[in-house]
Amino acid sequence: MPDNEITASEWEVMRVIWSLGAVNSRDLIDILQQKRDWQDSTIKTLIGRLVKKGYLTATKEGRRFSYTATVAEVDAMDHATQGLFDHLCEMKKGQTLANLVETTTLSQTDIEQLQTVLATKLKTAPVKVACNCLPANCDCE
Ligand SMILES: [Zn+2]
Numbered sequence: 001m002p003d004n005e006i007t008a009s010e011w012e013v014m015r016v017i018w019s020l021g022a023v024n025s026r027d028l029i030d031i032l033q034q035k036r037d038w039q040d041s042t043i044k045t046l047i048g049r050l051v052k053k054g055y056l057t058a059t060k061e062g063r064r065f066s067y068t069a070t071v072a073e074v075d076a077m078d079h080a081t082q083g084l085f086d087h088l089c090e091m092k093k094g095q096t097l098a099n100l101v102e103t104t105t106l107s108q109t110d111i112e113q114l115q116t117v118l119a120t121k122l123k124t125a126p127v128k129v130a131c132n133c134l135p136a137n138c139d140c141e
Contacts, residue, residue: 001071001079002054012036013046014055018073024064091131091140 006014016031017023023031029043047067050056055076058065071079085093101114131140 001075004053005080005083006050006053006055006076009038010046010050010053010055013043013050014069014073014076017056017067017069022059022066022068024061024066026064028067089131089133089138089140091129091133094129 012035013028013032016028020027025044025047028047029040032038032043047056051058051067055070056067057070058067060066085096088096106114131138133140
């Protein structure tokens with residue numbers, strides 16, 4: 001997984017590429033412009049950044065470049081959410097997850113999978129999770 005985080009706009013570019021597999025710059029611009037009011041140059045800049053950050057590889061195909069993702073969508077999503085959760089107080093993660101589950105549309109399969117994960121975790125879960133904030137800015141306890 002590349003070290004650099006990607007921005008909201010860069011995620012949108014990646015989602016098109018994850019859906020289509022390999023895309024040339026012209027098609028990518030056309031698809032993104034159906035949804036977004038972005039100039040060609042803006043999209044080219046986003047593509048360039050994603051190549052530089054290591055999320056895309058460019059292959060010359062005739063006059064154009066074709067772009068493919070270097071990381072799987074599921075891995076990028078896991079990495080991004082894990083990175084976000086790493087910033088949170090250990091003690092507050094459970095509540096944050098509960099809120100997220102409550103406001104997310106989930107399929108019956110998703111819910112069954114969550115129930116299985118939770119039932120397994122319950123067997124070895126601590127009674128309480130300790131706060132790991134810096135004491136000076138914490139009102140957790
Ligand atoms: Zn805390």
